[in-house]
Amino acid sequence: MKRENKTNAARLLDRAGIAYELNTYPVDENDLSAIHVAESLGVDAGALYKTLVLRGDRTGIFVCVVPGDAEVDLKKAARASGNKKADLVPVKELLPLTGYVRGGCSPIGMKRRYPTFIDAGAGRRERIYISAGVRGVQIVIAPADLMAFAEAVPADLIIE
Numbered sequence: 001m002k003r004e005n006k007t008n009a010a011r012l013l014d015r016a017g018i019a020y021e022l023n024t025y026p027v028d029e030n031d032l033s034a035i036h037v038a039e040s041l042g043v044d045a046g047a048l049y050k051t052l053v054l055r056g057d058r059t060g061i062f063v064c065v066v067p068g069d070a071e072v073d074l075k076k077a078a079r080a081s082g083n084k085k086a087d088l089v090p091v092k093e094l095l096p097l098t099g100y101v102r103g104g105c106s107p108i109g110m111k112r113r114y115p116t117f118i119d120a121g122a123g124r125r126e127r128i129y130i131s132a133g134v135r136g137v138q139i140v141i142a143p144a145d146l147m148a149f150a151e152a153v154p155a156d157l158i159i160e
Helices: 008-016 034-041 074-080 091-098 120-124 143-150
Strands: 021-024 049-056 060-067 086-088 116-119 128-131 137-141 152-155
Touching (some): 008 143, 049 074, 049 091, 074 152, 116 120, 120 143, 120 152, 128 143, 137 143
């Protein structure tokens, strides 16, 4: 029997006894967008959530988890996190800060536990897709389980 290659994020969920599924997809290095990943998996891009790492002017690094077909509203993200202003961290800082690369950043298992905010709309879904921490693998999880495990606070984060 072939053992599935578990990512660190999946092992952490296993340890916590949280139910999830792993879904794999072929990686296109030229298109790491959430829309492309959703198409590769054959799922609605609104069900696939991307993990964005931001830096606030007051609190420093924080994480936003938003639908793949939406754009984070930096003003709303700043407000939710107790900042006046927030910007996405440059891609070159992603790996040293989180341990993850662009296209494979998971809200689970970062090098440090950063304040995490998830778009409030996630709670209306039965399951969402998030990165498993490597390109080519997604975790399918109940939003409530993700929020509890990642201590993610629901907030209005996207541009309407």
